[in-house]
Amino acid sequence: MFGSAVLALEDGSVFHGIAIGAEGSSSGEVVFNTSMTGYQEILTDPSYAKQIVTLTYPHIGNTGTNEEDNESSRVWASGLVIRDLPLLASNWRNEQSLDEFLKARNVVAIAEIDTRRLTRLLRDKGALNGCLLTGAELEGGGEVQALRLARAFPGLKGMDLAKEVSVKESYYWKGGVWDLESGYKEDSDNRFNIVAYDFGVKNNILRMLADRDCEVRVVPAQTSASEVLAMKPDGIFLSNGPGDPEPCDYAIAAISELLEAGIPLFGICLGCQLMALACGASTLKMSLGHHGANHPVQNLKNGKVMITSQNHGFAVDEKTLPENLIATHKSLFDGSLQGIERTDKPAFAFQGHPEASPGPHDVAPLFDHFIELMANRN
Amino acid sequence: MPRRTDLKSILILGAGPIVIGQACEFDYSGAQACQALKEEGLRVILVNSNPATIMTDPVMADATYIEPINWRMVEKIIEKERPDAILPTMGGQTALNCALDLNRHGVLDKYNVELIGANCEAIDKAEDRELFDQAMQKIGLETPQHGIAHNLEQAREAIEKVGFPCIIRPSFTMGGTGGGIAYNKEEFDEICLRGMELSPTNELLIDESLIGWKEYELEVVRDTNDNCIIVCSIENFDAMGVHTGDSITVAPAQTLTDKEYQILRNAALAVLREIGVETGGSNVQFGINPVDGRLVIIEMNPRVSRSSALASKATGFPIARVAAKLAIGFTLDELRNEITGGVTPASFEPSIDYVVTKIPRFTFEKFPEANDRLTTQMKSVGEVMAIGRTFQESLHKALRGLEVGMCGFDPVLNLKLSDAKAVLTRELTEPGAERIWYIADAFRAGWPIDTIHELTGIDCWFLVQIEDLINDEKMLAKKSLEEIDYDVMRKLKRKGFSDMRLSQVLEIPELAVQSKRHELGIRPVYKRVDTCAAEFVSSTAYMYSTYEEECEAEPSDKDKIMVLGGGPNRIGQGIEFDYCCVHAALAMREDGYETVMVNCNPETVSTDYNISDRLFFEPLTFEDVIEVVQLEKPKGVIVQFGGQTPLNLVKRLEEAGVPVIGTSPDAIDRAEDRERFQQLIERVGLKQPPNSTVRSVEESIEAAKRITYPLVVRPSYVLGGRAMEIVYNEEELNRYMHDAVKVSNDSPVLLDYFLSAAIEIDVDLVCDGKQVVVGAIMQHIEQAGIHSGDSACSLPPYNLPMEVQDKIRQQVSALALELGVIGLMNTQLAYQDGEIYIIEVNPRASRTVPFVSKCIGRSLAKVAARCMVGQSLKDQGFTKEIIPKTFAVKEAIFPFNKFPGVDPILGPEMKSTGEVMGVGKTFAEAYAKAQMGAGEFFEVKGNAFLSVRDADKPHIAEVAKKLLRLGYSIVATHGTAAVIEEAGLEVAGVNKVAEGRPHIVDMLKNDEIQLIVNTTEGKQAILDSSLIRRTALRHDVFCTTTVAGALAVCEALSFSGNMSVYTIQDLHAALN
DSSP: OOOEEEEEETTSOEEEEEEOSOSEEEEEEEEEEOOSSOHHHHHTOGGGBTEEEEESSSBOOTTOBOGGGOSSSSOOBSEEEOSBOOSOOOOTTOOBOHHHHHHHTTOEEEESSOHHHHHHHHHHHOSEEEEEEEGGGGTTTHHHHHHHHHHHOOOSTTOOOHHHHSOSSOEEOOOOOEETTTEEOOOOOOOEEEEEEESSOOHHHHHHHHHTTEEEEEEETTOOHHHHHHTOOSEEEEOOOSSOSTTOHHHHHHHHHHHHTTOOEEEETHHHHHHHHHTTOOEEEEEEEEEEEEEEEEETTTOOEEEEEEEEEEEEOGGGOOTTEEEEEEETTTOOEEEEEESSSSEEEESSBTTOSSSOOTTTHHHHHHHHHHHHHO | OOOOSSOOEEEEEOOOSOBTTBOTHHHHHHHHHHHHHHTTTOEEEEEOSOTTOSTTSTTTOSEEEOOOOSHHHHHHHHHHHOOSEEEOSSSHHHHHHHHHHHHHTTHHHHHTOEEOSSOHHHHHHHHSHHHHHHHHHHTTOOOOOEEEESSHHHHHHHHHHHOSSEEEEETTOGGGTTOEEESSHHHHHHHHHHHHHHSTTOOEEEEEOOTTOEEEEEEEEEOTTOOEEEEEEEEESSOTTSOGGGSOEEESOOSOOHHHHHHHHHHHHHHHHHHTOOSEEEEEEEEEOTTTOOEEEEEEESSOOHHHHHHHHHHSOOHHHHHHHHHTTOOGGGOBOGGGTTSSBTTSOOBOSSEEEEEEEOOGGGOTTSOOSOOSSOOOOEEEEEEESSHHHHHHHHHHHTOSSOSSSOOOSOTTSTTHHHHHHHHHHSOOTTHHHHHHHHHHTTOOHHHHHHHHOOOHHHHHHHHHHHHHHHHHHTSOGGGOOHHHHHHHHHTTOOHHHHHHHHTSOHHHHHHHHHHTTOOOEEEEOOSBTTSSOOOOOEEEEEOSSOOOOOOOOSOEEEEEOOOSOBTTBSHHHHHHHHHHHHHHHHTTOEEEEEEOOTTSSTTSTTTSSEEEEOOOSHHHHHHHHHHHOOSEEEOSSSTHHHHTTHHHHHHTTOOEESSOHHHHHHHHSHHHHHHHHHHHTOOOOOEEEESSHHHHHHHHHHHOSSEEEEESSOSTTTTOEEEOSHHHHHHIIIIIOOOOSSSOEEEEEOOTTOEEEEEEEEEESSOEEEEEEEEESSOTTSOTTTSOEEESOSSOOHHHHHHHHHHHHHHHHHHTOEEEEEEEEEEETTEEEEEEEEOSOOTTHHHHHHHHTSOHHHHHHHHHTTOOTTTTTOOSOOOOSSEEEEEEEOOGGGSTTSOOOOOSSOOOOEEEEEEESSHHHHHHHHHHHTTOOOOOOSEEEEEOOGGGHHHHHHHHHHHHHHTOEEEEEHHHHHHHHHTTOOOEEEBOGGGOSSBHHHHHHTTOOOEEEEOOOSHHHHHHHHHHHHHHHHTTOEEESSHHHHHHHHHHHHOOSOOOOOBHHHHHHHHO
């Protein structure tokens, strides 16, 4: 019932499998994620723009998909690579099977390949550019075509994707976090006005802010500092997002200015890297990014270990931190920098994903810290 | 923070004997704990009454006490050793209960010893249902609606609130012993009464029934800095209503979205924090309503468990090892995960890229009277685990690894039978051991998935995959082998179909499928279990087979020795064989070989990643083993240590050119084939009881006339005395031949003259082909006729003349040399009226090898393994039998309390699950300790009841005399009483049950009897007296079913000295 599909990588590796999503071709950087749950959240996370994501757990699609578990309004990943699409989705919240979901959103996907072989390849060589090809395009030299397209993909280094995935107009966010009994909560009080830069923001970040009595105004990536200051925010949030932070000069400039204004500021993932750049540190492309929901991160102040959700291919270079920017968290996997804090301003940022979704909720208290900073200032 | 500096010595409490609900997983966890603490330079003191464990090997701890695990004996150890702390979380419920007792009796305070891992308050909070419920309420988590009762009145009040059906569970019992599901008032009263008796606190929890809900389990580890990780999530295939230990389970959880999984994760962490498990591993069980996701907490265990062993093997994360380190103050961030060679920290949550399936193994065939339906009380005796890249593959591998004669979804029901539909409905609704196969049969019969889901409550995600496999079989049945091309074959193999199952469906020989597959170039590849889904490079060679593109095995070209393990535990084949496999692997590694282990039992030490250089977690079938052999190309394969499982493969492995080392398969056959065995015995000039092999009922009657009655009858080629009986006359023989066995040309039945009242002897020896060294001679306490695995035995013999022992030495040596044994050999002999008879010879590892090794201070299994690779006994410096000056008694442990209604009588069919060892300066002390280790406490007062068969009557007066001298009054049935009276002893008569009331069972129920000696023979007499034994079991009255046992008990009771505790290390030092 499924046609065939090919995944080609720039190093010449080719994988043959079956096409479980839309017909067509799609190129991007091929990455893997070891999270065993949350495939729907991963697919709809804007940070995966221009990436073909391989999920290492073999059965993907077990619980189907539903409206509640989207992290944005669309699928951002360029493609999906899995070992096995189950025969049936089983969950009381299931609304649409994964393959239908992919087809309806025109996402190319491949199954029945040795995803562990692919993962080991990516682990050893670092993220590789690749191309997924299915359906009619496969006929007549599909493999060659896929390889050509894989090699033609320019790669993410130097690619400013934040402005591409960002909203075009600002808007006010509505809705708190999900719970089992009542689904998504209604908004509560609005104690703080937050301006959230959308570099590819995940909805759960906005929900967690809303839950903490924040009125969140989401603004496009290229909004200037003066525009933001004019909104008189109690706090500024820098979102996660895809691609290389370095080309985002507009954001770096805006953040520098906002930091100077002394307004509490909180960055996540790409937002963390942008804040570091704005403070004068530099970033680098990691040979092996972090993509999983099981990463231990240690709080350097109290030694506590938290299990975190991670999704980044770029990182802040710890050696380049200026004196007023200190490391607050480190990864226990590879020792890489995971959190930073300004010593002279109420500003901090975290490289992993405290909003989880998917992943453990251990780092959620960082949102409370943000609230504290705002409360202290008022 | 680094480890505590105030702790210098730690006492680890073991789990004691293997029983249902508590098996060798606690040897695995305990052994890890010992190693983890020893390498930190701590003095490790260990108490465990189970000699078959690796943890009680003398190198594992600094002071090892193979002593009863009860607070009185442990107090003696504490008094002697003065440990700084006790680690009670590695030894299951036994250790926790002992820790609570030590606290309750003020021992902890008296000696100022601290509990580490979990304190009394936490243990109480987790185990006491009332406290647990309050704790859960406090953190906003729901528990099932329930009531607590200490008497029937309270129970009836509770049921008003909870409603039917309801689940009844006694507090503080392992494996949910005595619990059950009640659908009506009558059942309710019955289960409540039984439960209250079994609970040490006479407490019952009456729960809302969550039958049909989904069941999950999370394995959590927490450190002193409040860092928590989830090691593994487990989803039960069987819905709620079947004990988790009896359920098929799958890791990781399959049917939860991230949002739902995180709710479970947060709840599990909250539970640990609230209960106050400061350090170590725990598990939390959840029920989820499949309709709306409503979540309830079922229970938590503040200790490592069977599930944590499973989780460790499933993920590669050594929970017990890490938990032990955390208990002495380390935090998770300070530890690395050794399995990845330290590449990953211990503080992360494993991610797996395969599916793990566990299937429990049952032994209902041993207890035909037992209720064989699965309920909330655990009944399984072992389990198999399998790893595959998909659920279908791992399920298929688990089914064939279970070794119940299935190679996949073999049909179990003839669907053409008129009552097939009724049978299917029952089997699906009231699950038994074979439900998974009945589900497949229901699909074969064309039942829709919704119907099956409704009847079983099993999630459709699982069911649809079974349906798919059955559809594949249907498709395949229409094809011939020639029509199967690469794509079809690869697809089937990727779904885990065994060659054997494919051959059955195609109706061709298995090897035809294998050669076709090899022709097509389809071979399994091996993937590594690395805890991180390949995210990091790891060095650990823990592997499983699958059908994928890339093989990660990277076999070396070193000299290798491969050891085949024993598969799932069952009665007759358990931890003793795993012990031997572990020792073989360790010895070979010490000698510089690369060692390769193949096994599929997740509870074992042999499947610990650091026991062998390369571990293949694979079913022990011909197909799975031969593929590993062809990949690794070992220099030798050891098959004689894993029990019958690997021995069953020997012939085919040899035919396939596998270098099996040790005793030749032909020699094994000479010992196992009755006719060849007879020739062997004659050749060596020994005696065996008159016997015959018969292939029809008529033949049996004829042969019996020649041999004369009584007879031991059994099918050929069985382990553990399956279907073995003693018959006393032609009528009984007729019944046996017609009902009990299917006799045919292919499966003959063996008849042996039964040597009644003979002394039975077990001898273990090791032979290098030229020289024999006897490991030990063991004298059974119970006379011949009781299965050797069920009989207590004494090492050295306690009343066997020295010249007889010497004769036995000569005889077994002659046998071993004649057979050309290279390795171990076990011989069972009987001594009657001055004659020695050879009953059985097993040229392989036996159940007693670990016990013997503990007694003589030398590992027989290691010596034997070295013989197999060509080292002579002389090379090894092991040339003389070591005879200890102290006594050691091994006593068997039985699962009768799990099977109400089953007659707890001993016979030729093995029924015990485990063993304990008692050590003493005299036989009396050793035997008394063995009984204490088995949980028997004698209070010498009140009435002893005697009722014996005619053959025992000449000896009963002696027993009565001894009991009277000890202080008992004697009550006896009239026939027995007459004999005692005749001897001039005081005795009161009592009616047998059939003789009118008041009778003996009335007395038992009124707690007027404190000790029972009850021997019987013949089917009818046994049946008549079974109520006595069953009632005794319920009222916890000691009952011996042999006169020899009674005399031994008298001797034990006469041991009035203060019991001392001895370390194995000191005992071994005294041997030299």
